[in-house]
Amino acid sequence: MTETWLGGAANAADHPFGVATLPYGVVVVAGEPQPAVRIGESALLLRPATGALLPEHAGLFAGPDLGTFLAAGPDSWLDVRASVTSWLTDEAYREQLEPMLVPLAGLPTVLPFSVADYVDFYASENHARNVGQMLRPDSDSLLPNWKHLPVGYHGRAGTVVVSGTDVRRPRGQRKAGDGVEFGPSQRLDIEAEVGFVVGPGSPQGRPVPIADFTRHVFGVVLLNDWSARDIQAWEYVPLGPFLGKSFATSISAWITPLAALEAARVPAVPRDPAPLPYLDDTGDSWNLDLSIEVRLNGELISRPPFATMYWTAAQMLAHLTVNGASLRPGDLYGSGTVSGPERDQRGSLLELSWGASQPFELADGSQRSFLADGDEVVMTATAPGPDGVRIGIAEVRGRITPALSD
Template sequence: MTRTWLGGAANEPDHPFGVSTLPYGVVVTGGQPQPAVRIGDSALLLRPATEALLPEHAGLFAGGNLDAFLAAGHDSWVDVRTAVTGWLTDDAHRELLEPLLIPLAGLPAVLPFSVADYVDFYASEHHARNVGQIFRPDSDSLLPNWKHLPVGYHGRAGTVVVSGADVRRPRGQRKGAEGVEFGPSKSLDIEAEVGFVVGVGSSQGRPAPITDFTRHVFGVVLLNDWSARDIQAWEYVPLGPFLGKSFATSISAWITPLAALETARAPAVPREPAPLPYLDDTGDSWNLDLSIEVRLNGELISRPPFAAMYWTGAQMMAHMTVNGASLRTGDLFGSGTVSGPERDQRGSLLELSWGGSQPFTLSDGFARSYLADGDEVVMTATAPGPEGARIGIAEVRGRITSALDGTG
């Protein structure tokens, strides 16, 4: 296992943010946001580090976010990752870089890039079947199109928030026992997802094929697509999710690059029927062996396995652009809820409580079907890395606050 001169926990093979991970984010120091790379529980400031040691790329980190770096493309991503790995493992750079390491404890989380467009998919067969059984118990749990394409919808980029931001309970219309009601959602839910962050865009009219996945997509985050199930159930026919989804989507503050996940690639799950040619990833699957954990008020409630997903991020990208739609730097697309075949692998409260009919009880003795005000949800994930190391996907955390007063 490659070791860093920082020593301590960052050199332990089970530390999620050792030198094999090196995720990118933004920290606020001296009142200014600065791009950084995470190592252990510290962040290396990339602007002064590249000015001193990699001046040809220093301009990519002159701003207050990662936008320029994302747009720079694959070769620049490789150059910077290779350089940072060398700096952190060669003691000759220690004297220069130690003053540029900022402890993360107590620092505010910052959204690391400007979100351009946001798309959410529905790529877990286990989740889709569970939802189908809950809402359509007397018919096929999968709709006819589901195994032919990654089903998705366009969301709202402006309400993507960084991990740690509070989420206010939304208000909206719902169908009640005596007719249509308006008020705070009574069925506020989570969705444990993986988000893919686009670096390099594509031209309108030219699809981005599966084989170009690593040219366009920079890395991954954890994503919680908060969902008001009662609002969603009333509004979604015939055009799909709208206000029940658009009030907040939380993502990690650190982006784990695809380059860190090569050892986490996994075989595709069996698919029947075979995907159409533009979705065929035979021999080059970007399925990922990510182990996700979901905690509600500190208590582990689910372990969704991402390797069980039916559609991969590369297939989502290919389908999203096959009609000629373009990608832009900062586009974000979510996998949809990650669920596995077991009860403790379900990635939403809708599934864990089976539509509210089977409430589950936490260790505090209180039963839950959906979220209560004050509840805090934290999602974490790791993946296998080189030489027995673990690769971390930074947590996504959010706490529910009360709905606004009033009905206007």
């Protein structure tokens, strides 16, 4: 295992943010947003570090977020990662870098990039079948298109928020008996997802093939696509999710680069029928072995396994652009709810409570079908790293606050 001269927790074999991970984010120091790399429980400020040691890339971190760096593309990403790794593992850089390292305890983080567009997919067969069984118990749980393409919808970029941001309970229309009523959502839910952050854009009219996935996608975050199921159920026919989803989507404050996830790549799950040629990832699968944990008020309630996903991130990107849609730096797309085949692997409360017909009990004796005001949801994840270590995907955290009153 490669070690850093910081010592302590940063070198612990079980620390999720050692030198094998090196995720990127934005911290606020003395009131100023600063692009940074996380190492252990510290952040290395990239603006002064590159200015002193990597001047050819210093301009990538001159702004208040990671946008310029994301847009620079894979050659620059790899140059910076290799340089930071060298700086943090070579004692010769210690004296120069120590003033640029700040402890994370109590340090605010902000959204690490400006979200250009947001798309959410529906790529877990287990999740899709569970929802289909609840909604259509007397017919096939999967609709005819599901195994032919990654189903998705275009979400709202402006309400993507950084981990730690409170989420206000949304209000909206919902069906009530034979009528309709307006009020706070009574079926507020989570969706445990993985998000993918796009760097360089693509021209309109030119699809991005699976082979170009790593030229456009920089890294991953955990993503909670909060969902108001009662509002969604009333509005989604015939055009799909809208107000039941658009009130908030939370993402990690730190982006784990794809370069840290090579050891986490695993074969794709079997697919039948075979995907169309533009979705054929034979020999180039970007299925990832990510182990997600979901906690409600500190209690572990689910362990969704990302390796069970039917469609991969590379296939999602290929499908997103196959009609000629362009990419922009800062685009974000989510995997959709991650659910495994077991009950304790379901990535939403809708599934865990089976549509509220089977409420589950927490350690304090309270029961849940959906979220109560004051509930806090925290999602974490780890993945295999080099030399047998585990690397981390930074947490996504959010607490529910009461709906606005009239």
